[in-house]
């Protein structure tokens with residue numbers, strides 16, 4: 001496994017050609033390439049990668065609050081989606097394994113990159129807005145089977161805190177008009193486009209026509225799949241994450257985002273964001289919590 005590291009980014013490449021790049025700012029996966037060099041991640045051409053604002057694309061990590069913080073909650077002074085995506089993480093190192101979980105053949109071995117964030121890494125402003133002692137370890141594991149990203153949260157203090165987590169994954173797709181999503185049938189969701197009203201998904205296969213911003217909650221099935229022309233393109237498998245947000249801004253909302261480019265880039269992306277966002281995870285002092293996803297690129 002080839003590892004390249006500079007002041008801003010860590011990149012790992014498998015002998016078989018797959019690669020992943022993680023920006024220390026936000027521990028944001030900005031690229032995850034197949035052996036043929038094609039990227040599974042959508043990254044805006046105008047994404048800021050200099051640490052001046054969260055990355056538009058890849059996999060920003062949302063913690064400890066999803067969306068605008070509620071005014072009556074301990075996270076109320078934090079920005080939308082919290083501080084993890086706009087703080088610089090530490091690279092803790094790599095581990096390699098011959099046969100990772102899920103390996104089906106010898107030589108499926110991969111590499112795990114670990115990143116850490118604790119209260120000591122936060123800006124004074126964030127420390128003040130969320131005054132807890134905590135430790136996050138975000139592990140990005142690349143194998144031939146897929147990309148596994150998981151977050152471990154520890155409460156290092158003595159009091160209890162509450163948080164939400166979301167892995168805000170921007171998947172690159174050939175054409176949104178030919179895209180459908182399965183695995184959400186009969187699940188209850190909040191539709192943020194329709195005044196946060198609650199609905200139940202009645203489509204076994206959901207197609208995207210126009211803006212979509214939905215929070216699917218407590219999903220019983222563990223896999224959400226993205227299909228192009230009815231052919232499976234991605235499987236997103238949740239582990240200990242009950243919820244998934246499906247988001248595409250469509251033309252008008254994309255035009256309103258300064259860091260969104262090209263203008264018609266919304267045709268080539270779909271966000272399938274696994275998380276724990278419909279309720280709060282409560283963590284007592286000394287306790288830990290972990291959840292993750294495996295994304296399989298089905299070429």
Ligand code: BG6
Pocket residue numbers: 054067080081168192213214245247273
């Ligand atoms: C999604 C939210 O997770 O993130 C949307 O459901 C939001 O409502 C989108 O617009 C992008 O958020 P941001 O802060 O990165 O522009």
